[in-house]
Amino acid sequence: MTTPDHKPPASQPPVPTVKDRIYRSPMGLVGGVLLLAVVAWLGLDALFRGHGRTPWLALAAMIMIFPLVIAFTLRPAVFTNDDRLRIRNPFRVISLPWGEIETLRSSFTNEVLAKSGTKYQLWAVPVSLxxxxxxxxxxxxxxxxxxxxxxxxxxxxxxxxxxxxxxADTGPTRASSDKVMDDLRETLDRRGKEESAQGETTVRWAYELAVPAVVGAVLLAILLATNG
Structure with a gap:
């Protein structure tokens, strides 16, 4: 008696992961690159051509300024997918499931109001009046x-x-930051009650930028205090 061959079940194809949609400020990126270039140029010039305490002051200033410029210009971004909104601000990363968001507000700044009552500003989506x-x-x-x-x-x-x-002129009839907020509100309305979009809000501090900035500031203060 022959037994039929039992073929192993075909493996399921991997579920494609949906990439986050990213919102950033183009002017912030350009300004950050220019600021870093200027600081590097002036700082390195003082570091290699300065005399006395000048190289040490330049080094301390660069240690303090570089993380601050990166934090406030290059770092801010907003990431969205069907489950959550992730806000990368200068020194914090806030992850909010859509179900935990009460509303998104725009006035002089764009911000998220969580159901807990906490407000989070969207640094990556600045308002241009x-x-x-x-x-x-x-x-x-x-x-x-x-x-x-x-x-x-x-x-x-x-x-x-x-x-x-x-x-006639066919320019945009909505500011770019307002368009971003419209997209976020549409996603909130569409996904806010979905089961996969529930959970807890998490906040992580960006110590990798805060610590060097503080160290540079302390070093610069000590050098200035002991000058002379």
Whole structure:
């Protein structure tokens, strides 16, 4: 009697991991790179060409300034996926499941309000009042052109109003930071009640940046205090 061959079950294909969506400030990145270049140029020049205590002061200043520039310009970012919102601020990383977020607010800063009542600022999504005002002005102009185009077309003017609207400025009618907040609110509304989006809020401090900055500041203070 022959027994049928039992083939091992085919392994399931790996579930593709969805990459986080990342929001950062382009101007912050550019400004950070420029600041680091200037500090490195001045600091290294003083370190290798300075005399007396100048090289030590330059070294202490660079130890203090480099982590601060990185923390406030290059580091801030916001990461989102279907389960949680992760905020990387200058000296903290806050991970909030969508179910723990009460609301996202925008005024002079963009911030997250957790259900516990704690507020977290989004350093990576700074508010530009100038950009917001320009976007609001474009939206108002677009609304006026649309109204004038409709009335002109209805009056039989060979579509002159519609032609004017098509040839007008087509810049964004929402500031970039407001668009980011719209995306975050949409994800919160869509995922806030999902089971996989529940959990606890976690906060981790960025000691890798805070400690060097403090060490540099202490060293610089000691050198200045003992000068002379």
């Amino acid at each position: 100038r950009a917001r005002k320009k976007a609001e002005q474009r939206a108002a102009n677009a609304a006026r052109r649309s109204a004038s185009g409709s009335s002109a077309t209805g009056a039989g003017s060979l579509g002159f109003g519609a032609l004017t609207a098509r040839g």
